[in-house]
Amino acid sequence: MERTILHVDINSYFATMLQQENPHLRGKPIGVVKDEGRTCLIALSKEAKQFGIETGARKQEALTLCPQLLCLPASFERYLDATKRLQKVFLTVAPSVYIYSLDEAFIDVTDCREHLYPDLEKLGKTIQDRIKTELGEWVTCNIGIANNRFMAKMASEVAPKGGVSIVTPDKKELILATTPFKDVCGIGYRLSKKLARCNVFYPYQIRFIPEEELHTLFGPFWSVQLAKMAYGEEPHLLQQIDREIPHMKSVGRSITGYHLYQNPTEIKRILHNLSIEIIEKVRIQKLAGRNIWIGLYGQEGYWSAHLTIATPINQVFELINRVDHLYKQWNHSFEVIKFAVRLSLLEPHQQDQLLPSWQKHESIQRALDTINTKFGRFTARPAAVPPQKELIYPEVTGFLGDKLYQLRNE
Template sequence: MTERKIIHIDMDAFYASVEQRDHPELRGKPIAVGHAEERGVVAAASYEARRYGVRSAMSSQKAKRLCPSLIFVHGRMEVYKEVSRQIHDIFHEYTDLIEPISLDEAFLDVTENKPGIALAVDIAKEIKQKIRERLHLVASAGVSYNKFLAKIASDYRKPDGLCTIHPDQALEFIARLPIESFWGVGPVTAKRMHALGIHNGQQLRACSQEYLTREFGKAGILYYQFARGIDNRLVEAVRIRKSIGCERTLEKDISNRASVIIELYHVAVELVHRLENKDFRGNTLTLKIKFHDFRQITRSLTQNRELTTLDTILPLAKQLLKEVDYAEHPIRLIGLSVSNPHEEEDRRGVWEQLWLEFKD
């Protein structure tokens, strides 16, 4: 079997870099894409801002405390989408096996590529160069024999990075990798890993599959495989829309039940509108709550019927809300999504992010 050649391309500080490209007066300055008001959140931060500790999803108030000279710029999603399309035009010069992860990130399978270039790293170099020359933006690239390692490689030398992980280097590379760098290991899982004495890839590899499955469920199988450099997932050129969601960041934190129900109603109405526009049908409803301290939880319910109307969604949303203790923990954000669609043939080929919000 031919060894696969996978490239992961990740645009560096994408939204912020587009703004600095289009507005020369912002170049070299710390900027944040987002809103500066009291309830605002940073959608993206330039590398100049990141040096102060400013990060995406951070409250605007905290960002300004960390970087008093921070310049806020309103996002232009239509512009970012158009630039993303231009980036994908470059990808298609090499392969049509492209799996978008977000507007600024994608996997490419170049095992068989249009120019017939032997080395994937040479393709990655050309893509980075064309993005720089044509779009005046900077990308990082990772090259390896599977998606997990290509993703890790692209993060390894950012910004403007290029890293290749060869098969004969993979196990040694993974052994030194901090557990936080593993795909699917967020802050909560990392904390659990640390409590179990797992801090890096070598310690993860020492764990049996049975142990990891017992501790982390199905994800434990992935962790077991990743620790051994195994990832059999294919680059999927066609993505099926898995869910549709929407959310509201409230003007002020609330804990009064009546106020929460009113906000939940507004989110449910918006969700129904988006479901109608996309002709999307699913039977799992998920409630997302972010508290005043930015702690976040989700609660889900699956039904044996499609959730497409306010009459079916709002009662379930209220039922999920009953599981949330917000009397002593005021709510900052409320979100709802519908997922678990029936994968009908005529609905294939459409992809959409779960939560419709800025990410970088």
């Protein structure tokens, strides 16, 4: 049986949610920044887009295009809450729902289509209505419907705002021939530039490039992916959704500082702060990891180091020790603006160790977990972290890279 996949994409999600909550913002050009004091516009309202402002633009350039632009900080916790409510709406349609990012989801209706949803256009409209009921009247979405995730996503991309687009065979060829590569899922900025240099702007054009030439130009991986996209088939990026494992493979966290850092004590404190967050997430999911990685980014330079160990760890003291050990290898060749820590090769944590030292640390860790759960994050914490007012708290990212954690069943 042919598959039927819906791709739902909320229009201008972050800005729309702000307008939903504050009616006086409706109809106004809004730019969303990550936080107070940041200048990169991570999202725009539809009104702001009409001024030609693009996502990722700097606040200053945007204000020259649209002086009345309102810049407001994002509220990821609220978006995550709204996404969880969207997930519930989607689960009323079919049991197979995949939340792709905060504002995008795939719903597979293959098995229930025949009996429940003979009219797909009507199904699309019903979902749009249910979203309005759940999140508010200002919230609109595009829905693309096709026989795979790639074409469903392409269809929602090309649908008019708030529309439902069903991919018929004719329409499929048209979409592939008219959607520029920069709007195609999985094609990054660099690849789309390279394609443009070869005079290739639309997926359909790939069909005219002989296989061997494609291979020479784009290498073994991308030549295959591009050939699939040319015919509207699912590339690796979307296919791997089916292979997603039931737990996270790694938990990482990065933060861009407000200024450049030089002082080793301050740098280490930030790395420790990020380590605490990682351990919290890892422990909540009952996982432990064997690979520790740290990365430091300067304005021009970048340095990283990693270490793989035999026994998986999930205690904050263990992670901080390993992070400090890696940090010692750094030669302080630049001032640091961005910090990152990652614990990977995660596996379900089963066997408690018998070593007395491990058991002591585990008791301390459990005491910390209990206190922090009861009285709030960082109530009890290692001493070597930033002072209270500079503590870094967990946040949700737009692409929801840690969805297995954020959307877990509690």
